[in-house]
Amino acid sequence: MAKSIQEIDSFAEKLPDDTRASVHHASKLKTEKRFATLASDFEEPDTLRKTAARVKQHTLEHLDEYLLQAEASLQRNGATVHWASDSEEANATVLRIMQQRGAKKMVKSKSMVSEETELVAYLEKNDIEAVETDLGEFVVQIDGDHPSHIVTPIIHKNRKQVARSFEREGLGAYTESPEELTAMARRHLRAKYLAADVGLTGANFVTADTGRITLVTNEGNARFSMAATKTLIVMVGIEKLVPRQSDLPLFLSLLGRSATGQALTVYTQFIGGPKLSGLPEGPEEMHVIFLDNGRSEVLASDCREILRCIRCGACMNICPVYRQASGHAYRFVYPGPVGAVLSPLINPQGFPQLADLPKASSLCGACQEVCPVDIPIPDLLVRLRRRGKLEKAEKASINTPGFGVWASGATSPGMWRAGLKMGHAMNYLPRVLLDVNPAAHAWQEHRDLPPFDGGSFRSWLKEKDKEAGK
Numbered sequence: 001m002a003k004s005i006q007e008i009d010s011f012a013e014k015l016p017d018d019t020r021a022s023v024h025h026a027s028k029l030k031t032e033k034r035f036a037t038l039a040s041d042f043e044e045p046d047t048l049r050k051t052a053a054r055v056k057q058h059t060l061e062h063l064d065e066y067l068l069q070a071e072a073s074l075q076r077n078g079a080t081v082h083w084a085s086d087s088e089e090a091n092a093t094v095l096r097i098m099q100q101r102g103a104k105k106m107v108k109s110k111s112m113v114s115e116e117t118e119l120v121a122y123l124e125k126n127d128i129e130a131v132e133t134d135l136g137e138f139v140v141q142i143d144g145d146h147p148s149h150i151v152t153p154i155i156h157k158n159r160k161q162v163a164r165s166f167e168r169e170g171l172g173a174y175t176e177s178p179e180e181l182t183a184m185a186r187r188h189l190r191a192k193y194l195a196a197d198v199g200l201t202g203a204n205f206v207t208a209d210t211g212r213i214t215l216v217t218n219e220g221n222a223r224f225s226m227a228a229t230k231t232l233i234v235m236v237g238i239e240k241l242v243p244r245q246s247d248l249p250l251f252l253s254l255l256g257r258s259a260t261g262q263a264l265t266v267y268t269q270f271i272g273g274p275k276l277s278g279l280p281e282g283p284e285e286m287h288v289i290f291l292d293n294g295r296s297e298v299l300a301s302d303c304r305e306i307l308r309c310i311r312c313g314a315c316m317n318i319c320p321v322y323r324q325a326s327g328h329a330y331r332f333v334y335p336g337p338v339g340a341v342l343s344p345l346i347n348p349q350g351f352p353q354l355a356d357l358p359k360a361s362s363l364c365g366a367c368q369e370v371c372p373v374d375i376p377i378p379d380l381l382v383r384l385r386r387r388g389k390l391e392k393a394e395k396a397s398i399n400t401p402g403f404g405v406w407a408s409g410a411t412s413p414g415m416w417r418a419g420l421k422m423g424h425a426m427n428y429l430p431r432v433l434l435d436v437n438p439a440a441h442a443w444q445e446h447r448d449l450p451p452f453d454g455g456s457f458r459s460w461l462k463e464k465d466k467e468a469g470k
């Protein structure tokens with residue numbers, strides 16, 4: 001059995017019962033709400049999904065043009081645009097912006113891309129305090145944990161665990177009341193918002209025609225992150241573009257419903273640029289960092305459809321493997337079916353280390369059925385399995401001594417010619433084998449082994465060349 005499945009299996013086996021129960025309960029609930037909301041609000045939700053898929057696919061196929069258009073629109077709005085080819089470059093850009101302004105404190109809202117680049121750890125190493133302000137991400141940060149879901153980072157925790165963490169960090173006395181726990185986090189984070197120099201957010205969408213950043217949250221923390229800070233940094237993957245502002249109603253209709261079963265998330269913000277002169281609040285400058293980090297290669301591969309993903313989490317909520325194993329079993333930022341495709345492609349460890357993830361699926365197809373952009377996840381998983389198999393076979397053949405000898409003979413013209421001459425000895429070999437090997441004898445009983453006539457094509461070609469006077 002594949003190594004990865006054993007790994008996920010053993011991870012699931014060791015998963016504490018209360019963690020499994022939290023993951024299973026929350027993901028099941030979200031899936032049910034998703035079905036109910038989409039079915040009650042739209043006559044043909046499937047048509048919406050297919051339309052959204054076409055818009056995103058079109059965007060990907062013209063990504064070079066839309067990125068340039070987005071850059072020009074953002075610059076027109078007064079934002080500064082940066083391009084980062086990998087995590088290191090993106091993190092270094094954030095650090096440089098902060099250091100140039102003498103900034104030491106950052107508040108950040110939820111951003112999977114900054115998880116991907118491990119921004120917080122990078123900034124901490126450089127003496128910058130970066131505080132997560134999304135409630136789930138905040139709990140993950142104080143616990144030294146990692147998110148296990150792209151929409152609900154602490155889906156693997158229950159309120160008792162959160163209460164113990166808050167008590168340990170001195171946020172307040174132990175309580176299991178969600179309202180009191182939220183109030184504690186709010187009090188703690190308010191002080192951080194006011195003290196911060198820089199706010200950092202991700203982006204759910206960037207519209208190429210208007211250069212607007214669209215952000216959806218349920219807690220309003222992204223608004224706070226930019227209300228009191230002078231500098232706003234947006235870190236976003238290059239695939240988050242949509243061509244037009246008028247495409248947003250389609251995507252926003254699908255995103256909230258697919259993610260949490262909400263018709264719309266509580267806060268939806270459209271950020272056009274830094275604050276206009278005369279306005280009382282808002283960041284004075286805005287920087288947008290577009291991150292590639294392997295996405296160009298994904299775009300050039302036969303798995304490019306995965307870049308349509310709008311990070312709703314519906315595929316993991318419905319996935320029977322995710323529900324049993326939880327997000328940490330996937331060993332990278334993106335868990336569940338989307339992660340089983342995306343992680344092996346963009347993880348810095350490279351494909352071989354995570355090539356097992358595509359095998360952790362029954363290919364039941366539920367992930368594609370719920371995906372708001374109709375990504376053919378099962379097909380992509382099969383393609384990656386095939387790729388894993390080919391790479392393994394290639395590696396095995398390179399490492400096999402017999403193939404090594406064959407490769408040196410076949411790639412050296414001198415050795416090849418000598419081999420052809422010596423090949424005539426093959427005509428006698430089967431007779432020798434017949435004498436000593438009964439299996440070879442049986443094989444030849446019904447077959448004629450043609451005599452080896454190596455090199456005749458070369459002599460024939462030489463003759464022809466001579467005749468032609470070459």
Ligand code: SF4
Nearest residue numbers: 309310312313315371
């Ligand atoms: S692959 Fe589809 S269902 Fe999964 S997170 Fe992305 S958009 Fe949502």
